[in-house]
Amino acid sequence: MDQAKTIYLKDYKKPAFGIESVDLNFELGEAVTTVTSRLIIRRLEMADSAPLILNGEQLQLISICLDGSRLTGLDYRLTEDQLIINKVPDHFILDITVQIKPQENTALSGLYKSNNIFCTQCEAQGFRRITYFFDKPDVLTCFTTTITADKARYPVLLSNGNLIAQGDLQDSRHWVTWRDPFKKPSYLFALVAGKLDCLEDHFVSLSKRKITLKVYVDKGNLDKSTYAMECIKKSMAWDEKAYGREYDLDIFMVVAINDFNMGAMENKGLNIFNAKYILANKTISTDVDYQNILRVVGHEYFHNWSGNRVTCRDWFQLSLKEGLTIFREQEFYEDMTSKAVARIEEVRYLRGRQFIEDAGPLAHSVRPDSYIEINNFYTNTIYNKGAEVIRMQKILLGPEKFRQAMDLYFSSFDGQA
Numbered sequence: 001m002d003q004a005k006t007i008y009l010k011d012y013k014k015p016a017f018g019i020e021s022v023d024l025n026f027e028l029g030e031a032v033t034t035v036t037s038r039l040i041i042r043r044l045e046m047a048d049s050a051p052l053i054l055n056g057e058q059l060q061l062i063s064i065c066l067d068g069s070r071l072t073g074l075d076y077r078l079t080e081d082q083l084i085i086n087k088v089p090d091h092f093i094l095d096i097t098v099q100i101k102p103q104e105n106t107a108l109s110g111l112y113k114s115n116n117i118f119c120t121q122c123e124a125q126g127f128r129r130i131t132y133f134f135d136k137p138d139v140l141t142c143f144t145t146t147i148t149a150d151k152a153r154y155p156v157l158l159s160n161g162n163l164i165a166q167g168d169l170q171d172s173r174h175w176v177t178w179r180d181p182f183k184k185p186s187y188l189f190a191l192v193a194g195k196l197d198c199l200e201d202h203f204v205s206l207s208k209r210k211i212t213l214k215v216y217v218d219k220g221n222l223d224k225s226t227y228a229m230e231c232i233k234k235s236m237a238w239d240e241k242a243y244g245r246e247y248d249l250d251i252f253m254v255v256a257i258n259d260f261n262m263g264a265m266e267n268k269g270l271n272i273f274n275a276k277y278i279l280a281n282k283t284i285s286t287d288v289d290y291q292n293i294l295r296v297v298g299h300e301y302f303h304n305w306s307g308n309r310v311t312c313r314d315w316f317q318l319s320l321k322e323g324l325t326i327f328r329e330q331e332f333y334e335d336m337t338s339k340a341v342a343r344i345e346e347v348r349y350l351r352g353r354q355f356i357e358d359a360g361p362l363a364h365s366v367r368p369d370s371y372i373e374i375n376n377f378y379t380n381t382i383y384n385k386g387a388e389v390i391r392m393q394k395i396l397l398g399p400e401k402f403r404q405a406m407d408l409y410f411s412s413f414d415g416q417a
Helices: 226-243 287-302 315-336 339-358 380-397 399-413
Strands: 017-027 033-043 052-055 060-066 082-085 091-100 110-114 117-121 141-150 156-159 162-168 173-184 191-194 196-204 210-218 251-257 270-274
Touching: 060 082, 117 251, 117 270, 141 156, 141 191, 156 173, 191 251, 196 226, 196 251, 210 226, 226 251, 226 287, 226 315, 226 399, 270 287, 287 315, 315 339, 315 380, 339 380, 380 399
Parallel strands: 017 141, 210 251, 251 270
Antiparallel strands: 017 033, 033 091, 052 082, 060 091, 110 117, 117 191, 141 173, 156 191, 162 173, 196 210
């Protein structure tokens, strides 16, 4: 058995290449799904001669073309988790075609299929199971995604950004193209395809932009989606007032399905939730359910700025997005309910869970120096102790200076890792 490798913060190196843009094309099939990517890549250090190294797992490589010329096995090397091309120019176009089998993806990382719904979960390192890519948070680019699928089986085709084109094909299939104009790392990519019901509404932003809001749910759950929609609008209004953060796309979508493997994920413009964390109505839900839905919807929406527009340089900085966003979620919840009662709940959670973690063998810092498996670091310390560090800063600075500091943070690092 291979010994697990420890990753150290001290070993971090800046990326050798950047991606100017990526075009993705998904042909969703019942047996295999074909993914074609076009990457426009630029070497960041012109004096460097480092090889091009892309991450990839469980992929069947079909073809690679560099500036239109098809590469052979002599031009590149495949390992279990990397595609290595030793000689590349400083600026080039790379076309890669791979095949994957989402229906066999029991790891539920990357693109998987469950109960006739295609869905993605790419944080922290799932995109490498979709295609060969720089699967790191410090490589950001603009994504354009085209999805083609059988129209009867998959009438709803969703991805990040704004819908820019769609159409029908002669063989009972249809296609859509989504474009996200804001740079993001691959862990924020999302795709959902299937039969879903939709609740639609709108929100008028601070600058008078009319933003379309859509909540997609499994068939039969539409009556349980109304409260989630209310929470989205409350979150948008609060972030504008409290932090001056206005939503940036023309559409904001939430997908709430039974077959999502995580609790919730903040993918840019397309938040995905497990249905149990977001659906509610008066016949099946308690007051605590409604409170938790308000919090989780707010949390994932607030990530649009604290995590998406400004993201992590590396996974050691996980609390920079999660601790900060937990704090923003706590402030939102306090303003929507009772500040005193909410604070009591937060401290009880710290004492009951995070203090125990800190006092035991799993204790670690808010910004660790090493990890073996990044998925094990989504902890109470990273989230809730991280939030307390931010709260301490606000107390020390005072509300006015803290708001100035946050404005500076967002303006200084917008679109960066």
